[in-house]
Each structure stands twice: as structure tokens, then as C-alpha cells.
Amino acid sequence: MVLKKSLFEEALLGDTLLKNRVVMAPMTRSRATEDGLPTDMMVEYYSQRSTSGLIITEAVNVSPMGVGYLNTPGIYSTAQIEQWSRITDAVHANGGKIFIQLFHAGRISHPSIIKGNTPVAPSPVRPEGKVLTSDGMKEFITPRKLNIEEIHEIILEFKNAALNAKMVNFDGVEIHAANGYLIDQFLVDKTNKRTDEYGGSVENRCRLLNEIIEEISLEIPIHKIGVRLSPSGVFNDMGDSNPKILFSSLIEELNRKNLAYLHLIEAMTYSNKQPQLVKNVGEFYGPLYRGNRILNGEYNKESAMDAIRTNRCEFISFGRDYISNPDLVYRLKHNEGLNELRMDKFYAGGEEGYVDYPSIEKLDV
Numbered sequence: 167m168v169l170k171k172s173l174f175e176e177a178l179l180g181d182t183l184l185k186n187r188v189v190m191a192p193m194t195r196s197r198a199t200e201d202g203l204p205t206d207m208m209v210e211y212y213s214q215r216s217t218s219g220l221i222i223t224e225a226v227n228v229s230p231m232g233v234g235y236l237n238t239p240g241i242y243s244t245a246q247i248e249q250w251s252r253i254t255d256a257v258h259a260n261g262g263k264i265f266i267q268l269f270h271a272g273r274i275s276h277p278s279i280i281k282g283n284t285p286v287a288p289s290p291v292r293p294e295g296k297v298l299t300s301d302g303m304k305e306f307i308t309p310r311k312l313n314i315e316e317i318h319e320i321i322l323e324f325k326n327a328a329l330n331a332k333m334v335n336f337d338g339v340e341i342h343a344a345n346g347y348l349i350d351q352f353l354v355d356k357t358n359k360r361t362d363e364y365g366g367s368v369e370n371r372c373r374l375l376n377e378i379i380e381e382i383s384l385e386i387p388i389h390k391i392g393v394r395l396s397p398s399g400v401f402n403d404m405g406d407s408n409p410k411i412l413f414s415s416l417i418e419e420l421n422r423k424n425l426a427y428l429h430l431i432e433a434m435t436y437s438n439k440q441p442q443l444v445k446n447v448g449e450f451y452g453p454l455y456r457g458n459r460i461l462n463g464e465y466n467k468e469s470a471m472d473a474i475r476t477n478r479c480e481f482i483s484f485g486r487d488y489i490s491n492p493d494l495v496y497r498l499k500h501n502e503g504l505n506e507l508r509m510d511k512f513y514a515g516g517e518e519g520y521v522d523y524p525s526i527e528k529l530d531v
């Protein structure tokens with residue numbers, strides 16, 4: 167008998183039982199303090215969204231040098247860790263599950279954000295574009311190339327962050343290897359020009375991610391570790407000369423690890439000018455992975471149900487719809503309309519456009 171998977175039925179993710187297959191995608195909202203402390207507002211925000219099967223937190227800095235954006239939270243200081251425990255407690259008290267997204271910005275930062283230091287990267291390749299600092303928008307600068315010893319330290323920072331997350335009862339961790347940040351900068355050849363064991367061949371460029379997974383798995387079970395990739399991503403001035411080979415080989419390698427899941431982002435800004443990029447990420451890369459897959463990127467109820475029904479994935483994550491609809495599961499299930507999204511409040515810092523979106527949820531979700 168073939169069991170039909172439904173968006174609204176419970177499902178196992180590793181050893182974590184989720185109450186449905188609707189996942190809240192990781193989203194930076196810049197509501198932490200200057201020191202990267204999660205705030206009371208954040209407790210409320212995540213708590214409001216705990217009817218999702220799984221919440222994946224916003225990107226969380228693994229170290230002071232990993233910070234890319236103002237007012238983003240970290241999980242490296244005792245005070246930060248304590249504040250995160252209030253968030254995991256609140257979500258768990260509502261019967262929700264929560265993974266933390268572990269993040270290092272690499273070159274997508276600025277000295278004024280990281281206490282005067284030069285951002286680090288696999289190679290000194292300056293990104294096109296600007297970043298918001300406390301003195302307004304500033305051009306990115308040329309990053310400093312990491313030496314081998316520093317790379318090993320960063321791997322330990324990811325492990326320590328995962329350990330801290332385990333201490334405050336996160337249900338698991340997601341390694342942010344997408345969207346042009348440090349780990350992605352190692353993966354693709356536009357940003358990785360190294361000639362040592364962390365650059366050159368596909369195997370070498372994937373080494374940092376593989377070593378981070380390995381190191382974290384010494385401390386927390388591998389089936390509580392997820393990985394996020396954006397194989398057709400161009401955000402943050404990214405690109406690879408042969409992404410199909412790179413990401414297919416990487417996924418083949420990840421198949422051997424028994425992770426909680428692979429989280430794939432669709433090609434949201436697909437351009438014909440980049441014919442090497444895969445247009446339908448879920449369709450092309452999804453079948454290559456033999457574990458749980460979360461697909462993301464401009465999905466709605468119909469396309470999400472279709473992706474699950476046609477076996478392209480087991481879970482769907484929603485980003486922007488979760489910003490404006492704390493009760494998204496209820497609204498999807500009962501075909502209710504969605505609140506209007508206020509984009510100007512994405513990173514605005516206050517409660518407005520953050521914890522004030524109305525909920526129509528009844529208790530029968």
C-alpha cells in the first residue's frame with residue numbers, strides 16, 4: 167500500500183516528530199540587541215509561530231567575526247545562550263519544534279559591523295554591492311584570506327555553537343551553507359580561488375562543510391543536523407562555473423551521512439544569462455538526495471502539496487508568508503486569505519511588522 171503524504175499530517179524528521187510538514191524558513195529580522203542578545207520580542211515572535219511543524223530560526227552568528235548584519239543574534243556568549251533558552255522553552259511549551267540556523271557571514275560583512283576587523287573569506291574576492299552599517303549603506307570591501315589554522319578555528323566555532331544550542335534544548339541545528347555566506351563562499355569557484363586542500367577540486371571546496379558536519383556530529387546526533395543549500399543562488403554576487411557537477415557531487419556525499427534533512431532553495435532570480443544554473447532546483451536536485459528534503463522558494467499551498475505528492479520533497483518551508491501570518495498552518499489548511507506583507511518592516515527593528523500580524527487561528531489546527 168502506498169501511503170499518501172499530506173502537508174497537514176505529522177511526520178518524522180530524523181527522530182523529531184513534527185505535527186505537520188509546514189516548516190518556517192530561516193529569516194533574519196534584526197530584532198536582537200547590539201551585542202547579539204535575543205530579545206523579549208523574539209520570544210513572542212517565535213512563540214506565535216509554533217504551530218508550524220518546525221521553526222528554523224533566523225541565521226545565528228557562531229562568533230563575533232561571523233556577524234554580517236546589525237542587530238542579529240549570536241549563540242557564543244553565556245548571556246546569548248540564556249536568552250535562547252527562553253525561546254526554545256516558549257516554542258516547546260506550545261508543542262512546537264525548533265532548529266537553530268548556524269551562520270558565518272564571511273565576506274558579506276563590513277569592518278564597522280565586526281569591530282574594525284576585515285571580513286574573512288576563502289580568497290580575497292570583493293563582492294559587488296553594499297551592506298547596511300550603523301553609518302548607512304557601505305560598499306563591500308576586499309576580504310582577507312583565511313589561513314588553515316583560522317579555518318580550523320571556524321570549524322570549532324560551529325561545533326561550540328551547536329553545543330550551546332544543545333544545552334538550551336534546540337531540537338537540532340541547520341548549517342547555513344546557502345545564499346553566498348562563508349560556507350557557500352568555499353563551495354563555489356567564483357569566490358574560492360584557493361590552491362590548498364580547501365580549494366580547487368569539488369572535493370576540496372566541499373571540505374569545509376563536510377568537516378563542520380563531522381565536527382558537530384561528534385557532539386550531537388547526525389539525525390539532528392540539517393544542511394541548507396542554494397544550488398542556483400546568485401544573491402550576494404555568487405556563481406559557479408559548473409554548479410550541476412558541484413552540487414550533485416555534494417548531495418551524493420551528503421547521502422552517506424544520514425542527516426536530519428537537506429533544505430534546498432529554488433532558483434528565485436533565475437536568469438537566462440546564466441544557463442549553467444538549474445531552473446527547477448527541487449526537480450533536478452531533489453531526486454538525488456535519499457533522505458528528508460525540505461524545498462523552499464515561492465511555494466504556496468497548491469505547489470507545496472504538489473511537490474510532496476509527486477515525491478520531490480517531504481517538507482516545504484515558507485519564508486515571507488510566515489513573516490505576515492503567525493497562524494500560517496491554520497490559514498493554509500482552511501483556505502483562508504493571508505495578511506499583507508510589510509516589506510519595509512523586514513529589518514526595521516521594532517514590534518511593528520514583527521509581532522503585530524493578526525492571527526485568526528482557532529484551536530482545531
Ligand SMILES: Cc1cc2nc3c(=O)[nH]c(=O)nc-3n(C[C@H](O)[C@H](O)[C@H](O)COP(=O)(O)O)c2cc1C
Pocket residue numbers: 191192193194195224225267342344345394431462463464465483484485486487512
Ligand atoms: C526578511 C528575510 C530574511 C531572510 N533571512 C534568511 C536567513 O537568515 N537565513 C536563510 O537561510 N535565508 C534567509 N532568507 C531566505 C528565506 O529563508 C527564503 O529562502 C526566502 O524568503 C524564499 O522563501 P519564500 O518564497 O517562502 O519567502 C530570508 C528571507 C527574507 C525575506
